[in-house]
Amino acid sequence: MGMTMTQKILARAAGLKEVHAGDLIEADLDLVLGNDITSPVAIKEMDRFSSDQVFDKDKIALVMDHFIPNKDIKSAEHCKCVREYAAKHDITNYFDVGQMGIEHALLPEKGLVVAGDVVIGADSHTCTYGALGAFSTGVGSTDMAAGCVTGKAWFKVPSAIRFNLTGRPAEYVSGKDIILHIIGMIGVDGALYQSMEFAGDGIAYLTMDDRFTIANMAIEAGGKNGIFPVDGETIQYMEEHSMKEWTAFEADPDAEYVKEYTIDLSALRPTVAFPHLPENAKTIDEVGDIPIDQAVIGSCTNGRLSDLYAAARILKGRHVAKNVRCIIIPATQQVYLQAMEEGLLKIFIEAGAVVSTPTCGPCLGGYMGILAGKERCISTTNRNFVGRMGAVDSEIYLASPAVAAASAVAGKIVSPEAV
Amino acid sequence: MKLEGSVFKYGDNVDTDVIIPARYLNSSDPKELAAHCMEDIDSSFTDRVQEGDIIVAAKNFGCGSSREHAPIAIKAAGVSCVIAKTFARIFYRNAINIGLPIVECPEAAENIQAGDTVEVDLDTGIITDKTRGMSWKGQAFPAFMQKIIKAGGLIPYINTKNG
Numbered sequence: 001m002g003m004t005m006t007q008k009i010l011a012r013a014a015g016l017k018e019v020h021a022g023d024l025i026e027a028d029l030d031l032v033l034g035n036d037i038t039s040p041v042a043i044k045e046m047d048r049f050s051s052d053q054v055f056d057k058d059k060i061a062l063v064m065d066h067f068i069p070n071k072d073i074k075s076a077e078h079c080k081c082v083r084e085y086a087a088k089h090d091i092t093n094y095f096d097v098g099q100m101g102i103e104h105a106l107l108p109e110k111g112l113v114v115a116g117d118v119v120i121g122a123d124s125h126t127c128t129y130g131a132l133g134a135f136s137t138g139v140g141s142t143d144m145a146a147g148c149v150t151g152k153a154w155f156k157v158p159s160a161i162r163f164n165l166t167g168r169p170a171e172y173v174s175g176k177d178i179i180l181h182i183i184g185m186i187g188v189d190g191a192l193y194q195s196m197e198f199a200g201d202g203i204a205y206l207t208m209d210d211r212f213t214i215a216n217m218a219i220e221a222g223g224k225n226g227i228f229p230v231d232g233e234t235i236q237y238m239e240e241h242s243m244k245e246w247t248a249f250e251a252d253p254d255a256e257y258v259k260e261y262t263i264d265l266s267a268l269r270p271t272v273a274f275p276h277l278p279e280n281a282k283t284i285d286e287v288g289d290i291p292i293d294q295a296v297i298g299s300c301t302n303g304r305l306s307d308l309y310a311a312a313r314i315l316k317g318r319h320v321a322k323n324v325r326c327i328i329i330p331a332t333q334q335v336y337l338q339a340m341e342e343g344l345l346k347i348f349i350e351a352g353a354v355v356s357t358p359t360c361g362p363c364l365g366g367y368m369g370i371l372a373g374k375e376r377c378i379s380t381t382n383r384n385f386v387g388r389m390g391a392v393d394s395e396i397y398l399a400s401p402a403v404a405a406a407s408a409v410a411g412k413i414v415s416p417e418a419v
Numbered sequence: 420m421k422l423e424g425s426v427f428k429y430g431d432n433v434d435t436d437v438i439i440p441a442r443y444l445n446s447s448d449p450k451e452l453a454a455h456c457m458e459d460i461d462s463s464f465t466d467r468v469q470e471g472d473i474i475v476a477a478k479n480f481g482c483g484s485s486r487e488h489a490p491i492a493i494k495a496a497g498v499s500c501v502i503a504k505t506f507a508r509i510f511y512r513n514a515i516n517i518g519l520p521i522v523e524c525p526e527a528a529e530n531i532q533a534g535d536t537v538e539v540d541l542d543t544g545i546i547t548d549k550t551r552g553m554s555w556k557g558q559a560f561p562a563f564m565q566k567i568i569k570a571g572g573l574i575p576y577i578n579t580k581n582g
Contacts, residue, residue: 024563041447041487050578067445074445124485124509140487140513142573150577154563188432189479193508222479224508277432364441364484383483385436387459 002252004160005227006195009135009249013118021159021256029059030134031112032147033121035103036064040078041141042122043085046149054089055151061093061112061121062086063103066360068096071367101332101358104128104216104300108208109332111242115230116249120144120153125300125382127218130227131211133234133248137225158224160195161186162257165202167266172416174310175210176302176380176400179217180271182263184281192222194258197251202265203228208237209306216301217382220278270415272378273398276386284403284415294377295320295408296389297401298329298356299363302380305335307401312344314405314416315351321411326353327369333358353408365389371396378407420541422499422520423549424471428533433460433476434483435510439492447488449495456492470497473539475531477503481510487517494519500539502546502557504528515564516573522546522557530555541568 013027067075086094115133124138218226230248269283330336362369371390384396457464480503570576
């Protein structure tokens with residue numbers, strides 16, 4: 001029996017010729033990631049180790065991105081704890097205010113992840129790097145602590161679901177619409193414990209940013225990881241961003257999949273996930289009349305340059321509706337700088353939007369756009385759980401940057417085609 | 420090892436944002452986290468929960484964020500065990516790593532009701548609803564995970580292994 005792409009990567013990292021779904025293996029890690037919320041818990045755990053060393057100071061990435069620049073004294077203490085740890089162990093890839101970005105946009109941009117890598121991160125959206133043909137998955141702080149000290153992690157080898165993407169998506173159908181459609185189709189536990197392996201000729205029409213967005217939300221279907229094959233687009237991205245050696249793995253022709261779905265991308269419409277689960281997906285044509293109070297464009301899902309371009313194309317020469325707050329958050333300093341150089345920030349500010357320094361901020365209800373009771377937000381983030389962005393009775397609608405920008409202009413959820 | 424407690428029952432997809440809302444993640448102190456456990460889904464939970472009580476839920480418990488603060492908050496609130504139809508995978512790992520007992524058992528999760536007195540035998544996986552006089556067998560952990568649990572979590576396990 002052949003292996004899936006994920007299984008091949010794990011087999012190599014475990015030093016095994018082959019692995020099968022359900023096997024428990026110990027794999028060598030190419031990168032261990034933590035942020036300002038999860039790292040302090042991991043650092044506390046590391047004190048319990050008999051060893052005081054890190055396995056490789058170049059293979060640990062610590063990104064201060066959730067509550068920084070610090071929103072209060074407690075989060076400042078958390079960052080201080082991580083800063084001191086990074087200094088003590090001379091961690092190469094420590095990113096603080098001024099260098100930081102939202103971790104899952106930052107790491108690929110800095111070339112820290114390439115095809116064939118095995119990455120764990122104490123953040124659930126670590127699955128983003130599957131876009132590059134890497135195996136990457138979210139873990140908790142204790143796993144992160146163990147990874148930092150030993151350079152290894154245990155995994156149950158996942159079975160896989162294959163998604164054959166065919167056809168070319170229409171103008172306003174982006175990676176976000178594709179993944180919301182898929183989660184709507186299989187549910188928030190549709191890929192529980194499994195890999196989501198993407199394949200098919202439709203991938204050729206997806207930019208790297210589209211693929212990052214799709215892989216990023218594999219966790220919202222319960223997936224262990226989401227992964228794309230390595231093609232010319234991936235290789236070009238890696239060559240532009242990284243000096244690391246990469247290895248492209250391909251699924252065997254006889255690899256076993258628990259399920260297979262074929263999705264005609266040309267038939268998809270802009271898609272919105274209604275409260276309070278990402279699986280509550282509706283096409284823009286089914287939305288009805290939903291007035292909004294706020295629009296958020298950013299996050300590890302949709303804060304990359306092409307996302308800001310999509311928003312700018314809609315906002316150029318238009319104005320955010322009265323009584324709507326439109327908050328735009330470039331995901332990294334580099335994205336911020338490019339957005340400035342290419343005139344996007346001017347478009348946003350003239351349209352009445354605000355632009356923030358990179359932060360996860362409102363996505364998880366941290367700060368920079370918390371919702372009051374009964375308020376509604378259209379957001380390019382990844383979760384619309386109860387109370388995620390503020391009050392328990394506030395509502396979050398998940399959508400693409402183009403839909404969020406169009407809705408900010410219209411004051412209600414609309415298609416980009418409607419403005 | 421046997422655990423016994425009164426049951427708090429919840430439905431599908433209890434996410435880590437309702438288990439411990441992110442507005443409290445500027446702390447990593449277990450007691451502080453426990454004071455806000457389940458706040459956004461059950462505002463009276465922290466007032467009612469007693470040492471040893473058991474959470475029973477339906478599918479995909481602990482979905483969403485990887486925050487280990489979620490099982491830490493549940494454990495520090497005094498909850499002795501979580502029974503569910505299924506667990507989201509990061510929560511599952513985290514619970515084992517920090518030593519919060521969890522059991523997957525769809526039949527038990529279906530039948531046990533809020534307020535029931537339930538006993539869980541962690542060695543045999545037998546779950547007994549003493550109020551209803553019913554019992555079920557939960558899914559056993561693979562031997563490897565049992566070793567982590569017996570060691571008291573992942574870090575003591577690694578310390579033992581490395582001598």
